[in-house]
Amino acid sequence: MYWSKTLIPTLKESPADAEIISHKLLIRAGLVRKLTGGLYTFLPMGLKVLRKVEKIVREEMNRAGAIEVFMPALQPPEIWQKSGRYEAASDVLFKVHDRARKEWVLGPTHEEVVTTLVAGEINSYKQLPKNFYQIQTKFRDEIRPRFGLMRAKEFIMKDAYSFDADDEGANNSYRAMYDAYVRIFRRCGLVALPVEADTGVMGGSFSHEFMVPAETGEDFMVYCEESGYAANLEKAVSGLKPDSTGPDEDRSALPTEEFPTPDVRTIEDLTKAPFDVPASHQIKTLVMMVDSKPAIILLRGDHQLNEAKAGSVLGSTVFRPAEPAEIIDLLGAKPGSLGAVGVSTVPVYADAILEGATGMVTGANRDGFHLRNVNIARDITVTRFADLRNVEEGEPCPQSGLPLKIRRSIEVGHVFKLGTKYSEKLGALFLDANGKQQPCIMGCYGIGVTRTLQAVIEQSNDKNGISWPVSIAPFEVCITALDVGDDNPVFQLARKIHAQLQDKGVDVILDDRDLRPGFKFKDSELVGFPLRIAVGEKGLAKGGVEFKPRDGELEIVDPEQIVDKTLTWLREHNTSLDRSMDQD
RNA sequence: CGGGGAGUAGCUCAGCUUGGUAGAGCGCCAGCUUUGGGAGCUGGAUGUCGCAGGUUCGAAUCCUGUCUCCCCGACCA
Structure with a gap:
């Protein structure tokens, strides 16, 4: 190729709308051009890189035994209703209408389509296992497209879906994809680390994300170099024990006592004079609404709620903080003076760290007052203790006990073991050796191909x-x-x-x-x-x-x-x- | 959707406070000089000042509405 024959529109200056280095370089090096927010044209150099990444992905998927197919991007909403995701994924679905005003959706992912395919074509355990993959444009109505190709309305994904007759087979399929991903990212010259991940709206039993450490990443990974433990912050646990909570002297026998705290609205306010209650000795009371039913979540004052974990305890990924009016209606006080002492009409979920805590301070459900000497076991009716908080840097690793580290990272791939959620709903059933009908055990595996391309730039650049x-x-x-x-x-x-x-x-x-x-x-x-x-x-x-x-x-x-x-x-x-x- | 910022030449931006009819640098075109780390000089082309309305003798500038883009948060590969 001669340079003068192609188009490589390099720029001396960074475009005004690019913030992170990889986005700036993507534009400056003439790889892509923006059509509008979240939509990009690949110019010759960008396309060449894209094709090379795709080639590596194809080679490794084929090597791992996956078979390539190509599914429609335009999909009937009926299959989404069948899987139950028409509602659950409604926010990200682009919907279009044909001339007869019938609605269609632009595929953000293809579990519904591939499972429908398998429902029709696979009937016997003799045809399993199968792993179908494709490299295709996906459409997602992102709340906020960002950072060039990192989060776009339209992007290229390699998606694969495995179907197995039994659990052991499903685990083997999962492992094969996991290994393929390690190879793919390594071949792309990318440092991408597998971490344990939350399954989120996909459902399923377990999953790993492949993370590229980068300051501009949108995710946080928690890791321990010693033990090799690594997890997304959404999923990460620590070895922090409940006995580290509460004041130094034993106040477990003292009765609860109400005391005035005018103008105290936040945990922070209460840590200051004249109260001087450390955040770790406070109980944070959060009221969440799940399907318009309230639930209370308790955390230690210095801890942050982990919404993914809260979702699994609340039994729904769809919940929201209660409005002030709802809170007053429920507890009789405004946010800032809330507590769970004496509350028995709503479920109370407490972070596991609080189990057995004594001498704590919490809101009195009376504006301008708090309670001290709160003994959780004695004073609060806890429906269930569970891990509900974000792990923090420096907490002990659950495996080695050494301090955990946290860093920002970019998610470039995600593997899920799905189980039978989709195969049951969409009828991907087969007859086993005993003539009994069973749902296929599924896994799904995604790589953000365009995002991977940009992640490589983010990781491999200098001032030139x-x-x-x-x-x-x-x-x-x-x-x-x-x-x-x-x-x-x-x-x-x-x-x-x-x-x-x-x-x-x-x-x-x-x-x-x-x-x-x-x-x-x-x-x-x-x-x-x-x-x-x-x-x-x-x-x-x-x-x-x-x-x-x-x-x-x-x-x-x-x-x-x-x-x-x-x-x-x-x-x-x-x-x-x-x-x-x-x-x- | 909430909060913040910005829309002026192909690109990066100034002009707006204090209304008077459009600017710079880069890029582009022509010529001359230059030729090992984003050249210099001369000349030139390029704008419905995001859009719509209003105020005014007069609006890029003031007012109202609207659209788009970027950043922070909830979503995800």
């Missing part, structure tokens, strides 16, 4: 631009011709090397633009080609052409040697060809 891994670089090699006249020997040599590399199967671009050298060097670094071969008079005077890895040292190489040198270097630096991968 992107630094692509060889495996997914738009071109592996950029030949920078420093003179471009057709009869100029410099240009003739550059063209010769370009042709020779192309013959050897190297993905190479020749920068044949009539521009000053500095401009072309900057561009090649911005776009991020892993290897640059500059052909110019100065280099030739020193004995050859300039061989310059994007992140390495410049070498002068004899033009006769440059092809071999390049092939060797590419082989050594292509994460996709890493032989160590075949040994695990």
Whole structure:
């Protein structure tokens, strides 16, 4: 490819609407252009990277035994009603109407379609297991598209769905996908770590997310380097014990006592003089509404509610904080003076840390008053103790006991063991060896292909631009011709090397633009080609052409040697060809 | 949806407070000079100042409404 023949609109300045580095570089390096919020056109360089990521994904999915299909993006709402997700996923569903005013949905994911397919085509255990995958555009009415390709209304996903006859088989399918994901991300030159994850609206029994550590990530992962424990904050647990709660001296025998706390509205207010109650000695009382029924959640004052965990205790992912009017109606006081002492008409769920806590302070359900010496076991009717809070940095690892760390991360892949939720609802049943009808045991597995592309940029860049891994670089090699006249020997040599590399199967671009050298060097670094071969008079005077890895040292190489040198270097630096991968 | 910010040339922005009829840099076109780290000079093209309405002799500027984009929160690959 000659640079002048394609379109690589690089920008010296960052676009005003890009905030994070990968988004800026995506635009500046001319990989994509925005049509409108959350919708992007892939330009030639962006598309080349995308296709290379897809190729790696395909190879690894095929290697893992998955079979490729292609399902409609436009789907009938009926199958969503059958699965029960028409309501549950209603927020993210794009809905369209045909000329007869019939409604359709644009697929945000394909459990319903693939399960419908299997319901029709798979009848016997002899046909199982099967794992179908596709690489396809997904549509999601995101509340807030963000950060370029990171969260878009339309994005490319690899989605796979496994169907097994028994639980052991389902676990094997899950494991095969998990392993494939490890390989895929490694081949893309990406550091992506599997962490335990919440199953959320997908339902199902367990799941892992693949996380790319990055300051700009929207998720938090909790991890311990010693034990290898790693989990999404939504799911993470710690080894923190209940006995660490409560004041130092034993106040368990003292009766509860009401005391005036005018103008105290928050946990923070109560930690200040004259009250001086540490947040860890307070009980935070939250009122949640589930299907218009109230429930009370108790946390230690210094802890934060984990909504995913709360959802599983409340038995619904759909709940909201109660309005002040509802709270007054229920407890007789405004937020700021709430407590669960003496409450018996609504369920009270307390964080497990509070079990056995004594000498605590909580609201008195009377505006401007709190209670001290609260002994949970004695004074509060707790329906159930459960893990309801976010783990905090420094708490003991549940496995090693060492302090946990937390970092931001980008979710690039997610594997779920689904169980029989969809197969039962959509009739994906088969006859087992005893002639008995059973629902398939399913798993589903997603990779955000476009997001992965941007995550690589987020992880591999410097002040000069992107630094692509060889495996997914738009071109592996950029030949920078420093003179471009057709009869100029410099240009003739550059063209010769370009042709020779192309013959050897190297993905190479020749920068044949009539521009000053500095401009072309900057561009090649911005776009991020892993290897640059500059052909110019100065280099030739020193004995050859300039061989310059994007992140390495410049070498002068004899033009006769440059092809071999390049092939060797590419082989050594292509994460996709890493032989160590075949040994695990 | 709640809170914050912004819409002016292809891009990055100034002008708006204090109304007087459109600017800079980059990019683009032409010419000359330059030619190893985003060149210099000269000349040139490019705008319904997001849109609609209002106030006014006169609106990019003031007022009202509306749309879009970006950031923070709830959702997710």
